[in-house]
Amino acid sequence: MNWWLAAACVLVVGGLGPCLWGAARGTAGRRVVAQNMATLLLCLVFLLLAQGYGRPSYADLALVVAVLGPAGTLVFTRLLGDETGARPPGTRLLTPAVLIGAPATVVPMCIAAGPGRATIKLIFIGVLLIAGGAVTSWAVRRG
Template identity: 55%
Template structure:
C-alpha cells in the first residue's frame, strides 16, 4: 500500500463516516450541510485513489462528481426551502475546511502528475469542486435567510 492509497483511505473513512452521521441524525440544516460536504470529501478521495492506483478514469469520476454534487445540494435545498428558512444552515467553517482540503489534494496530485492534459483535468476538477461547494454553501445560507426564500429577488451570491 502506498501513501496515496493510505491518505485516500483515511480521508474517505473519516470524512464519509462524519457525512453519513450528519445525514442520518440531527436537524435538517445539518443534513443539508453533510450532503454538500460529502461531495467535498469524496472528490479529493477519488483523486488520491486515481494517483495511488494509477487509474485516470477515477479523475473523470471525480470531475463528474465535482460538477453534479453542488447541483444536487441546490436541488435538495430548493425542495426543502420552507424548512430551511425556519432553521438556516451554518457551515462557513466546514465549507472553508473542505475547500482547503480540496485545494491541498489537487495541488499534491498535480505535483505528482506533472504538466500536461491530466494536470489540466485535475485543475478543472479542483475549480469545480471548490467553487461549486462554496457557491452551494453560500446559496444555502443566503436563500434561507432572505425573506421569501428561493426564487424571489437576486441570487444569493449577487449584490442587490
C-alpha cells in the same frame, strides 16, 4: 497500500463517516450541510483513488462529482425550502473545508503528474470543486 490510498482511507473514515452521522439525524438543514460536505470530500476521495491506483482515467469520477455534487445539494436546498432554515449548524466548516481540501489534494497530484493534459484536467476539477463548494455553502447558509 501507498500514501494516496492511505489518505483516501482516512478521508472515508474520518470525513465521510461523520458526514453520514450528520446526515442521518438532526434538522433538515444540518443534514443538507452534511450531504454537501460529503460530495466535496467524495470528489477528493476519487482524486486520491485515481492517483493511488495509478489510473488517471478514474479522475473522471471526480470530474462528474465536481459538477453533480453541487447540483444534488441545490436540489435539496431548492425543494426542502423553508425546512432547512438559515445558517444550519456546521455551515461554517464548508468553505474552509473546500478551500483547504481542494488545493491540498490537487496540488500534490499535479506535482506527481507533471506538466501535461492530466494536470490541466486536475486543475479544472479543482476549480469546479471550489466554485461548486462556494455556491452551495452560500445557498445552504441562506437556507
